[in-house]
Amino acid sequence: EVQLVESGGGLVQPGGSLRLSCAASGFTFSSYWMSWVRQAPGKGLEWVANIKQDGSENYYVDSVKGRFTISRDNTKNSLYLRLNSLRAEDTAVYYCARGWYPDYWGQGTLVTVSS
Amino acid sequence: DIQMTQSPSSLSASVGDRVTITCRASQSITRYLNWYQQKPGKAPNLLIYAASSLQSGVPSRFSGSGSGTDFTLTISSLQPEDFATYYCQQSSSAPITFGQGTRLEI
Numbered sequence: 506e507v508q509l510v511e512s513g514g515g516l517v518q519p520g521g522s523l524r525l526s527c528a529a530s531g532f533t534f535s536s537y538w539m540s541w542v543r544q545a546p547g548k549g550l551e552w553v554a555n556i557k558q559d560g561s562e563n564y565y566v567d568s569v570k571g572r573f574t575i576s577r578d579n580t581k582n583s584l585y586l587r588l589n590s591l592r593a594e595d596t597a598v599y600y601c602a603r604g605w606y607p608d609y610w611g612q613g614t615l616v617t618v619s620s
Numbered sequence: 621d622i623q624m625t626q627s628p629s630s631l632s633a634s635v636g637d638r639v640t641i642t643c644r645a646s647q648s649i650t651r652y653l654n655w656y657q658q659k660p661g662k663a664p665n666l667l668i669y670a671a672s673s674l675q676s677g678v679p680s681r682f683s684g685s686g687s688g689t690d691f692t693l694t695i696s697s698l699q700p701e702d703f704a705t706y707y708c709q710q711s712s713s714a715p716i717t718f719g720q721g722t723r724l725e726i
Contacts, residue, residue, distance in 0.1 A: 600664075
C-alpha cells in the first residue's frame with residue numbers, strides 16, 4: 506500500500522524557518538518525481554515545487570523561489586521542503602504528493618505563520 | 621505561467637443530474653490536463669489524467685474530454701458522495717497550475 510506521511514509543520518513567527526518531511530512507503534520512491542502542494546485555509550490548491558527522481562532537476566512556484574528548497578533522500582525514501590523567510594501568506598496545509606499529476610497524496614501538515 | 625480558469629465557480633445540482641465543469645488554459649497544453657475531487661478536510665483524489673483517462677478505482681460516471689485549451693469534466697449521474705470541490709490541473713509545463721475550483725453543492 507502506497508503511503509505518504511508528512512511531518513514538521515507547526516506555528517512559526519514571520520521570518521522564521523521550518524523543514525517539512527515526507528516519509529514514503531509502498532512503492533519505489535526513487536522512480537518518481539515528487540511534489541509539494543499547499544492549500545491555504547478555505548482556499549484552492551497551489552502547487553509549490555517538485556523534484557526529479559534523482560534530485561537533479563526541480564521547479565518552484567514564483568512566490569517561493571529563493572525561500573523554499575525541495576530535496577529528497579532516496580536511501581531513506583524521504584522528501585523534504587525547507588521553508589525560510591516565512592510570511593503570513595505561507596500559512597497552509599502542505600501536502601506531499603507523488604508525480605506531476607499526483608495519484609497519491611499525504612494527509613498534509615499544517616504550517617501557521619503568525620506572531 | 622499557464623493560467624487555468626474553471627467555470628462555474630459553484631454549482632447546485634441534485635442526485636441523478638448530469639453535470640459538466642469546464643476548464644480553460646491560457647495556452648495550449650495538448651492533453652496534459654488532470655481532474656481532482658476534494659472533500660472537506662481530505663487530500664485531493666485524482667479522477668482523470670491526460671484529459672480523458674479514468675484513474676483506477678474511479679467510477680465510470682466520471683469522464684473527461686478536450687484538448688488544446690478547452691476541457692470538460694462530466695459526471696453522468698450525480699451520486700450523494702460526489703458533492704465536493706473539483707479542480708483541474710495542467711501538467712504540461714512548470715510551474716504546474718490548478719484551476720480555482722468548482723464547488724458542487726446539493
